[in-house]
Amino acid sequence: MALSQTSLPLPLMRVFARYVPFTLAQRLLAMVVAQTKRRHPSLVKNLAALAPVRVYILPTDVRFGFLLTLGQTPLTFTLTKEQNPPHEAKITGSLQSLVALLEGEVDGDQLFFTRDLQITGDTEAIVGLRNTLDRETIDLCAEMRAALGPLGRPLC
Numbered sequence: 001m002a003l004s005q006t007s008l009p010l011p012l013m014r015v016f017a018r019y020v021p022f023t024l025a026q027r028l029l030a031m032v033v034a035q036t037k038r039r040h041p042s043l044v045k046n047l048a049a050l051a052p053v054r055v056y057i058l059p060t061d062v063r064f065g066f067l068l069t070l071g072q073t074p075l076t077f078t079l080t081k082e083q084n085p086p087h088e089a090k091i092t093g094s095l096q097s098l099v100a101l102l103e104g105e106v107d108g109d110q111l112f113f114t115r116d117l118q119i120t121g122d123t124e125a126i127v128g129l130r131n132t133l134d135r136e137t138i139d140l141c142a143e144m145r146a147a148l149g150p151l152g153r154p155l156c
Contacts, residue, residue, distance in 0.1 A: 013095060017062035025064070026079045028148070033077045035147035036138070046132045048073045053125040056080075056087035059095040070129065089121035101130075103138055 017025070037044050052071030059065065067085055069076045091098070097116050100106040108130050111117035119126050145152035 031147040043136045054087040056090045058092045093117040
């Protein structure tokens with residue numbers, strides 16, 4: 001399956017994920033998450049309204065994963081080096097697949113049935129997450145540029 005282009009320069013992101021110290025990557029992600037929460041308040045409200053669940057998002061081609069907590073305020077989306085942190089649901093796929101899914105550039109069902117995306121655990125929570133994300137337009141590159149100001153312009 002050919003994936004749509006995402007807003008991010010994925011080769012640059014893979015290099016970033018490989019060589020940037022984990023603590024710096026955590027801080028940068030926190031800035032992007034905070035900016036995204038400010039720019040998408042309805043998304044935050046809708047994610048907080050979902051049933052409480054921890055979703056482990058594991059890109060297969062970078063050295064860390066993400067842990068997203070839904071159904072609470074404040075929502076958290078953090079970087080993790082743990083191989084299997086406590087979670088109720090897990091989404092696994094390439095960085096390109098995950099970003100394309102987040103940005104609405106590809107259908108999650110299609111990714112699932114072609115095995116480009118694997119889901120385990122609480123599938124009802126994943127469906128709720130997907131439905132909530134489908135109602136938003138997210139451009140990850142724009143979120144990064146907004147969070148990083150002038151330093152974000154060269155990214156994309």
